[in-house]
Amino acid sequence: MKKSKRKIAWLLLCVVLLACVVQPMRAKAAVGVVTSYEKIVWGLTSGRYEINGIRAFCSEYQQDCPVVGTQIVSMELCENEMLRKALYYGAGGPKNVLGDDERAHVLTAIAISDANIGEVTTGVKEKYDVFYWDLVNHPEKYPEPPSY
DSSP: OOHHHHHHHHHHHHHHHHHHHHHHSSOOOEEEEEEEEEEEESSSEEEEEEEEEEEESSSSSSSSOOOOTTOOOOOOOOOOOHHHHHHHHSSTSOOOOOSEEEEEEHHHHHHHHHHHHHHHHHHOOOOHHHHHHHHHHOOOGSSSOOOO
């Protein structure tokens, strides 16, 4: 896949995640623009993004980062239960259980990517993936996010 097509696919998935945060059950995010990017490092590197000023995460950990100013031209509905829980209970979510430091951001980003494409393809070892493994092994601790 060409680099430009990968970036577009990555951004579409990023908007899916944005939609899950804004309205977790039946979400629709406004098309927009990547308005900020910050490199976050906690053992692994991740990006902290905003689309139209709203936090967004990469849903495919190993993809290239979009640059500020990149236009988001499409979106998809998010109904992946594990991904919704990662967004709801992770960094920046309404019921954040991790905090908002570098560790919380990286663990949330990994959980989102794992929920979206699977742990095998993220290349992330379990020691970094504490939040995701807790969601998988103890889902009763994390009730289904509400429908809006």
